[in-house]
Amino acid sequence: MTYHAKPKLHHPSLARNAVGLTRRDYEGKVSTLCAGCGHDSISAAIIQACWELDVKPHRVAKLSGIGCSSKTPDYFLRNAHGFNAVHGRMPSVLTGANLANRELLYLGVSGDGDSASIGIGQFVHSIRRGVNMVYIVENNGVYGLTKGQFSATADQGSTSKRGVVNADQPIDLVGLALQLGASYVARGFSGDKQQLVPLIKGAIHHRGAAFIDVISPCVAFNNHAGSTKSYEYVRQHNEAVNRLDVIPCRSEISVEYPEGSVVEVEQHDGSVLRLRKLAAGYDPTDRAAALNLVLAHDSRGEVATGLLFVDSAAHDLHQHLNTTEVPFNRLDAAVLCPGAAALQRINEGLR
Amino acid sequence: MNSPRDFGPEPSARPVAPLAAVNDFVVKFANVNGSGSASANELFAKSILRMGVPVSPRNIFPSNIQGLPTWYEVRVSEQGWLGRRGGVDLLVQMNPQTWEQDLAEIEPGGYLFYDSSRPIPLSSFRDDIGIIGMPITEICNRTYSDSRQRQLFKNIIYVGALAAMLGIEPAVIEKLFGEQYRGKEKLLDANVKALHLGYDWAKNQGAPCGLRVQRADRVGDRIFLEGNAAAALGCVYGGATVCAWYPITPSSSVAEAFQKYCQKYRVDPDSKKNRYAIVQAEDEIASIGMVVGAGWNGARAFTATSGPGVSLMTEFIGLAYFAEIPVTIIDVQRGGPSTGMPTRTQQADVLACAYASHGDTKHVLLFPEDPAECFEFAATALDLADRLQTPVFLMTDLDIGMNQRLCAPLAWDDSRRYDRGKVMTALELEAGTDFRRYHDVDGDGIPYRTYPGTHPKRGGFFTRGTTRDSGANYSEKGPDYIYNVQRLLKKFDTARGLVPQPLLRESAEKTRTGVLYYGSTSPAMVEAIEELEASGTLLDAMRLRAFPFPESVRQFVLSHDQVFVVEQNRDAQLRSLLVNELSLDPARLIPILHYDGTPITARFIVDAIGEQRRGPNVVPLKEHAA
Numbered sequence: 007m008t009y010h011a012k013p014k015l016h017h018p019s020l021a022r023n024a025v026g027l028t029r030r031d032y033e034g035k036v037s038t039l040c041a042g043c044g045h046d047s048i049s050a051a052i053i054q055a056c057w058e059l060d061v062k063p064h065r066v067a068k069l070s071g072i073g074c075s076s077k078t079p080d081y082f083l084r085n086a087h088g089f090n091a092v093h094g095r096m097p098s099v100l101t102g103a104n105l106a107n108r109e110l111l112y113l114g115v116s117g118d119g120d121s122a123s124i125g126i127g128q129f130v131h132s133i134r135r136g137v138n139m140v141y142i143v144e145n146n147g148v149y150g151l152t153k154g155q156f157s158a159t160a161d162q163g164s165t166s167k168r169g170v171v172n173a174d175q176p177i178d179l180v181g182l183a184l185q186l187g188a189s190y191v192a193r194g195f196s197g198d199k200q201q202l203v204p205l206i207k208g209a210i211h212h213r214g215a216a217f218i219d220v221i222s223p224c225v226a227f228n229n230h231a232g233s234t235k236s237y238e239y240v241r242q243h244n245e246a247v248n249r250l251d252v253i254p255c256r257s258e259i260s261v262e263y264p265e266g267s268v269v270e271v272e273q274h275d276g277s278v279l280r281l282r283k284l285a286a287g288y289d290p291t292d293r294a295a296a297l298n299l300v301l302a303h304d305s306r307g308e309v310a311t312g313l314l315f316v317d318s319a320a321h322d323l324h325q326h327l328n329t330t331e332v333p334f335n336r337l338d339a340a341v342l343c344p345g346a347a348a349l350q351r352i353n354e355g356l357r
Numbered sequence: 358m359n360s361p362r363d364f365g366p367e368p369s370a371r372p373v374a375p376l377a378a379v380n381d382f383v384v385k386f387a388n389v390n391g392s393g394s395a396s397a398n399e400l401f402a403k404s405i406l407r408m409g410v411p412v413s414p415r416n417i418f419p420s421n422i423q424g425l426p427t428w429y430e431v432r433v434s435e436q437g438w439l440g441r442r443g444g445v446d447l448l449v450q451m452n453p454q455t456w457e458q459d460l461a462e463i464e465p466g467g468y469l470f471y472d473s474s475r476p477i478p479l480s481s482f483r484d485d486i487g488i489i490g491m492p493i494t495e496i497c498n499r500t501y502s503d504s505r506q507r508q509l510f511k512n513i514i515y516v517g518a519l520a521a522m523l524g525i526e527p528a529v530i531e532k533l534f535g536e537q538y539r540g541k542e543k544l545l546d547a548n549v550k551a552l553h554l555g556y557d558w559a560k561n562q563g564a565p566c567g568l569r570v571q572r573a574d575r576v577g578d579r580i581f582l583e584g585n586a587a588a589a590l591g592c593v594y595g596g597a598t599v600c601a602w603y604p605i606t607p608s609s610s611v612a613e614a615f616q617k618y619c620q621k622y623r624v625d626p627d628s629k630k631n632r633y634a635i636v637q638a639e640d641e642i643a644s645i646g647m648v649v650g651a652g653w654n655g656a657r658a659f660t661a662t663s664g665p666g667v668s669l670m671t672e673f674i675g676l677a678y679f680a681e682i683p684v685t686i687i688d689v690q691r692g693g694p695s696t697g698m699p700t701r702t703q704q705a706d707v708l709a710c711a712y713a714s715h716g717d718t719k720h721v722l723l724f725p726e727d728p729a730e731c732f733e734f735a736a737t738a739l740d741l742a743d744r745l746q747t748p749v750f751l752m753t754d755l756d757i758g759m760n761q762r763l764c765a766p767l768a769w770d771d772s773r774r775y776d777r778g779k780v781m782t783a784l785e786l787e788a789g790t791d792f793r794r795y796h797d798v799d800g801d802g803i804p805y806r807t808y809p810g811t812h813p814k815r816g817g818f819f820t821r822g823t824t825r826d827s828g829a830n831y832s833e834k835g836p837d838y839i840y841n842v843q844r845l846l847k848k849f850d851t852a853r854g855l856v857p858q859p860l861l862r863e864s865a866e867k868t869r870t871g872v873l874y875y876g877s878t879s880p881a882m883v884e885a886i887e888e889l890e891a892s893g894t895l896l897d898a899m900r901l902r903a904f905p906f907p908e909s910v911r912q913f914v915l916s917h918d919q920v921f922v923v924e925q926n927r928d929a930q931l932r933s934l935l936v937n938e939l940s941l942d943p944a945r946l947i948p949i950l951h952y953d954g955t956p957i958t959a960r961f962i963v964d965a966i967g968e969q970r971r972g973p974n975v976v977p978l979k980e981h982a983a
């Protein structure tokens with residue numbers, strides 16, 4: 007980490023987005039993570055995505071659990087409220103927060119220990135409830151803060167820095183999310199910002215449970231030979247099944263693409279997900295196909311990245327619960343309290 | 358067909374005079390669960406209530422769906438005693454499985470009413486009780502061809518027979534049927550017919566019973582409901598919009614009642630959309646997590662649970678305490694530890710809740726005595742949680758929560774506004790008001806908060822369970838930590854004056870003996886005090902309604918030589934809390950403990966205090982002075 011404070015004044019020529027903010031306005035505190043940590047690249051991608059989409063930073067609620075990844079919400083969107091919950095329990099806090107005010111953008115940041123080990127129950131249930139959120143797991147296969155123990159996403163046969171071989175089967179959060187009904191499922195690599203930024207943008211535009219697994223190498227404890235979550239391994243085995251462009255609203259395709267190489271998916275808010283360089287015949291709206299693709303890559307020791315599945319007609323938890331459009335935290339006694347006269351009638355029915 | 362006997366197998370051998378009482382007796386129903394007896398038994402209780410005589414029924418049920426023994430005990434008391442009395446005057450025995458143990462409970466001279474369709478060996482009876490056998494199964498089999506009807510109407514038939522035996526007016530029961538089966542004429546007629554089948558049988562047989570119900574006017578405008586429903590309604594009135602819960606006996610009916618009331622009172626009439634959200638979570642950890650998230654984001658939220666749920670929630674409770682987030686937890690206590698007695702009552706979570714979570718923590722607890730206070734305190738808890746930005750527990754129990762209890766009508770003042778506590782608005786932030794999340798501006802230990810999304814540049818902060826400075830920045834510096842935890846103590850001190858204050862009932866004459874009690878002990882205690890007074894034991898009584906304890910509690914203890922602390926747990930948990938928090942001499946505080954899972958009785962308290970009372974009988978101080 008660096009000890010230099012970030013400058014508060016910025017050059018006036020910095021580009022501003024539609025809400026009048028520069029990229030700097032989307033930054034947070036100086037990261038305390040190790041130099042070269044994949045997580046910092048993901049923070050940078052979140053900053054980039056929010057800036058490009060003209061998100062108002064204070065209308066974002068950023069929530070996390072415990073661990074290196076969960077520290078990162080302090081390092082972006084300084085004007086947004088953040089919440090560092092207890093270990094593995096970010097999803098429930100996010101769910102409750104989302105119920106209280108449906109108008110904010112909910113960004114959950116977690117790690118593989120936080121989401122696949124201690125918090126797998128909450129990961130599972132928040133996904134199956136269809137909470138409207140962007141859920142990012144910064145996946146490095148290892149516990150960083152406690153110095154290098156395997157997490158539940160570590161591949162079988164991969165070795166720790168000390169040479170211990172992991173005998174347990176890994177949990178693949180992408181496969182799990184697909185099975186659980188996540189309506190936007192992607193995998194990225196912290197070393198490929200070009201790919202990651204659009205994946206985050208697409209998730210922000212999505213209504214429902216959007217899950218992104220980002221392989222994010224731990225330079226301190228899991229970047230050695232024998233690790234399957236190292237920069238080198240992932241670079242060699244990364245197979246991007248598509249490239250995503252997120253277009254805020256539908257426009258003509260101006261570039262010529264070879265026949266069958268582009269699929270467009272329109273989301274509920276009119277934004278368009280334009281997917282290029284698709285694997286032959288791959289349909290990103292087919293959940294079973296996505297699952298097959300992931301399993302096939304896993305069996306070859308490859309990492310399938312890109313937007314793997316999207317259901318743009320998905321409903322979210324608020325729709326399931328038929329909640330009112332006005333955020334709960336703005337409702338007052340005038341509409342919430344049935345009043346003394348109604349209570350009188352209730353009393354009469356209890357005699 | 359067996360012929361019903363008047364008074365036992367050998368009437369002449371009966372050594373004890375039959376009990377005779379008007380509007381003052383206990384009827385116990387022994388049933389098999391899943392047999393449909395619950396609604397018939399409730400009908401019985403309510404019909405007595407409608408005749409103007411107070412009743413207090415109690416369900417004594419197993420953790421089971423079908424086939425195990427279940428009991429329903431109704432105390433009829435014109436004097437209005439609502440605690441469990443102990444003992445049984447009339448046993449309605451519909452379950453041969455528990456024949457022996459149930460018969461043993463009948464008071465000498467009491468009565469047994471049973472289904473005599475199958476012969477029961479004479480040796481199974483007692484000779485000191487009146488025995489009334491009614492061939493209920495036979496009558497049902499003769500009357501109904503459908504097996505379900507045969508089973509269900511058994512219950513109504515015995516209610517009819519009891520009505521004849523005890524003098525309950527059939528018209529009162531018919532009226533209750535009318536209310537229950539409004540618009541379902543077929544069901545109504547069938548039930549009325551079954552009722553009269555039983556009623557006429559008992560009238561013709563002249564089944565003798567010395568217990569009578571007589572019309573009185575002792576119920577007044579009081580209402581009859583379960584504490585769980587009342588607490589749920591309190592949450593509706595108190596403005597809760599988010600309920601996250603996980604099913605657990607005996608609290609599940611809180612969330613279910615909340616759902617029922619919300620469907621009626623919380624649907625936007627225009628859009629037909631809900632002004633509430635109920636999530637049945639995957640476990641208690643997620644339940645409390647959702648409540649924490651909603652509270653952080655400015656919605657009023659609660660969860661309802663019992664002891665095992667509280668155990669799971671403790672890490673989050675510590676977070677909510679330390680990060681200062683409003684949370685309301687309804688703990689319907691049951692017998693612990695571990696799975697304990699899931700369908701029995703205790704007040705055994707007091708310490709677990711008061712100090713829930715690791716590190717130095719203390720939490721606000723409210724102790725309602727009955728459904729009316731469950732309603733009132735649920736709304737109060739939501740206000741206090743916002744005002745104090747901390748977890749608040751509503752400490753009810755199975756006895757209050759799952760039994761219908763006669764209580765004051767629920768009251769609400771329409772001029773009441775929700776106390777949302779110290780929330781800084783966008784306007785205040787825009788005007789440049791100093792905002793530091795954990796800074797004690799007003800000297801009461803309570804800082805200001807902002808809701809997420811309030812202002813583009815000001816008021817944002819990072820909520821965390823780690824130590825922070827007053828500006829919410831991560832810090833492990835000693836002085837920052839000390840400032841913060843001292844402020845939390847100050848805040849807890851502020852709570853002392855905000856929580857429902859204890860109620861004092863002074864003895865007619867001065868006494869040096871006092872008693873402290875709380876929660877569901879109340880009805881038995883009130884009765885016991887009167888009984889003790891009648892026998893010359895004078896007591897000043899203080900009912901505690903909340904923790905932290907106000908100064909008046911310490912003064913009460915210091916002004917008496919001996920203070921009994923009556924509670925329903927083994928370890929005298931509230932007494933420990935008193936000793937610990939008020940630095941009281943433990944020798945002054947004498948525990949009176951009832952913890953077998955049944956609700957405490959006045960008889961128990963009277964006996965226990967009688968045994969424990971130090972020195973000679975109480976001599977009023979004024980006699981010394983004279």
